[in-house]
Amino acid sequence: MLSLLLVLTASAGDPKIGEVLAGLAGCEGCHTEEGGKPFAGGYPVETPFGTFYGPNITPDATGIKGWTEADFVKAMRQGVSPENKSYWPTFPYPAYTQMTDEDLGHLWAYMQTIEPVANEVRAHDMRKTRFELGVWRRLGFTEGGRSWEIETGEHARGAYLANAVAHCGECHTPRNMIGIPKSDLQFKGHEDPPEPSPPITKQELGWSVSEFVSFLEDGWAPDGDVVGGQMGHIIRDGTAKLSAEDRRALVEYILSR
Ligand code: HEC
Ligand code: HEC
Structure with a gap:
């Protein structure tokens, strides 16, 4: 079967x-x-x-x-x-x-x-x-977990894209001593190698939904900076190619944390 x-x-x-x-x-x-x-x-x-x-x-x-x-x-x-x-x-x-x-x-x-x-x-x-x-x-490690479905309700689609596929938190969440992301500091950013990753929560970023959506479309931050490196790749090959609804769902989920 x-x-x-x-x-x-x-x-x-x-x-x-x-x-x-x-x-x-x-x-x-x-x-x-x-x-x-x-x-x-x-x-x-x-x-x-x-x-x-x-x-x-x-x-x-x-x-x-x-x-x-x-x-x-x-x-x-x-x-x-x-x-x-x-x-x-x-x-x-x-x-x-x-x-x-x-x-x-x-x-x-x-x-x-x-x-x-x-x-x-x-x-x-x-x-x-x-x-x-x-x-x-x-x-x-929890094999086959479905946290995006269980914990996030109306944000399930955005949580799925962010956590299961794009793993935004693997870079933007600090880790403990043995390398497990700290769930209470989800998306709060860190200074650790290989690359410091800025916080991306609503509070710290201060971007509106539409500013965040447009960043994930073309890599331009509201202050006029263009993002490069790993994040630039994720935008060019990933978030820029999503449907408009999926991009918005992703942003609404992250800003809801
Ligand atoms: C952050 C870096 C990173 C990303 C992103 C990544 N991988 Fe990998 N991948 C690795 C590393 C490192 C290994 C080797 C792990 C090991 O040897 O234990 C690996 C192993 C693998 C393997 C096993 C290969 C083998 O010979 O046994 C496959 C298949 C694979 N990745 C596919 C993918 C696919 C598909 C994606 C995207 C959905 C992906 N990887 C994204 C770093 C990455
Ligand atoms: C491979 C690691 C990695 C992944 C995965 C990743 N990011 Fe990033 N992100 C970065 C780095 C590093 C920067 C800083 C880039 C720079 O300053 O040029 C960044 C920058 C950003 C910024 C700009 C913040 C600011 O203050 O200007 C936002 C917003 C962002 N990422 C959102 C996301 C979202 C949403 C996802 C998932 C779709 C994601 N990131 C996935 C590494 C990553």
Whole structure:
């Protein structure tokens, strides 16, 4: 029954929708080296826990050739490899675990359109052990959680886009000692590496809904500054391509926190 369902989602996936989801989720950024081919890996993701190199996720033998949709859904939902090895949460599966089956199907359909590229990516350079990863998984990871649905009521759609897909809080929320975002300080910003991220709450930002919506459309802040870096990518490949209703839902949710 389960495999039948997966086959059905596979044929229902729309790569165009998947492309927008991938842009919003920032997949390409972490999985593409400066000057390298899209999704062929090698980008260094610096964290307080070490430097992680985004793997090659193109359908090449040095990438994820041979993966089934079920393998992909398992990686995104459970944070484990086809061989059941736990992934480091630098891969933001604590967010993606909350994505719907339907959207994972669209993402997978899009990933089928990526050109295979041969590229061996170097090993991670981390300062944590797999034991610590196990502790983190027990304390900081809830497989398949649906917080956007349960806790947020009328803001469910915006919460889904912000928390399950775009993981705005992974950057804009401070973390505790073992790297778990502090829920009571959601969206309050921080000064930690790799990049300080400003607070984006209503109180601290002081932007109206329409100012915030227009920032997510073109990257211009109300004071005339243009945003660059990671945030610039998220806007260009992600929030700028959302429907107007989705962009507004995202903003209304964040400003409701
Ligand atoms: C913040 C950086 C980051 C983002 C954003 C990100 N990833 Fe990753 N991803 C990683 C890292 C780092 C790993 C390796 C984790 C490990 O080795 O434990 C990884 C692992 C993976 C793997 C497993 C590859 C393998 O060979 O086992 C897949 C598949 C994957 N990511 C797909 C995606 C998709 C699809 C998206 C967007 C929805 C995405 N990633 C977004 C950093 C990222
Ligand atoms: C990969 C990390 C990352 C993610 C994910 C991320 N941001 Fe950002 N964001 C940043 C950084 C870093 C800056 C500061 C950029 C700068 O100053 O050039 C920023 C800037 C901003 C600003 C401007 C704040 C100001 O005071 O000018 C807003 C608003 C914002 N982000 C909202 C969001 C929203 C909404 C999401 C989710 C859709 C999101 N961000 C996802 C890293 C991130």
